[in-house]
Amino acid sequence: MLLLNLDHVAVAVRVLDEALALFSRLYGVSPSSREVIEADGVEEAMILVGGSQVQLLAPRHPDSPVARFLARHGEGLHHIAFAVPDLDAALAHLASEGAELIDREPRRGGGDNRIAFVHPRACAGVLTELVEVR
Amino acid sequence: MLLLNLDHVAVAVRVLDEALALFSRLYGVSPSSREVIEADGVEEAMILVGGSQVQLLAPRHPDSPVARFLARHGEGLHHIAFAVPDLDAALAHLASEGAELIDREPRRGGGDNRIAFVHPRACAGVLTELVEVR
DSSP states (O other): OOOOEEEEEEEEOSOHHHHHHHHHHHHOOOOSEEEEEGGGTEEEEEEEETTEEEEEEEESSTTSHHHHHHHHHOSEEEEEEEEOSOHHHHHHHHHHTTOOBSOSSOEEOGGGOEEEEEOGGGTTTOOEEEEEOO | OOOOEEEEEEEEOSOHHHHHHHHHHHHOOOOSEEEEEGGGTEEEEEEEETTEEEEEEEESSTTSHHHHHHHHHOSEEEEEEEEOSOHHHHHHHHHHTTOOBSOSSOEEOGGGOEEEEEOGGGTTTOOEEEEEOO
């Protein structure tokens, strides 16, 4: 598999505006985009940092997966995302290696990119998203 | 503060060779460097992914902070690192904002770079390293 980039590292936060204000105050950064993903029950903001991005993820309702993560772990690192050139080929390779996939087929994520999540059990406890950046 | 890059995202793993073999098998990546940091009780491997890096961290002994992390949380995302142009200025800014610092003064990290860690309580539960890349 070819990994093009570490597309982003995602941080689960309780309140998006407060987290953005904190990142701005401490690190002088501001979001390049902000988007509600209703299917995942999240609002997310992307912060460009050099050649990669920090994604802040906040729950839209108490039943969303990010809300459950926050209830269990509190705020903190949530997942990483690798950019790949061919998501179908990447998923086929992972399946052939026996890796546990959360999404067996690509679906639409932020920025309307095709994405799929790989289960933390597949690789060192790290929830991993693959993104086919358009 | 100026952030130059998301230098790396670090993953705590139990056995470095096994984790490297897994990343190789699933993602076709291999380490660009590998180093023992005795002061931190870790062996670390850096994997270049586009413009950033994945760092795998394995404990050298059961009393190291990474061993304690593994005992509490299991394998998984451990910290992120931002590259900054001037680490002294960055720490002074964070201190002036009341951010809780683990390292009040720069110390030497991997690659003999000057580094300092910021406490997870300072920013959304994320253990954050600042690196002055040489």
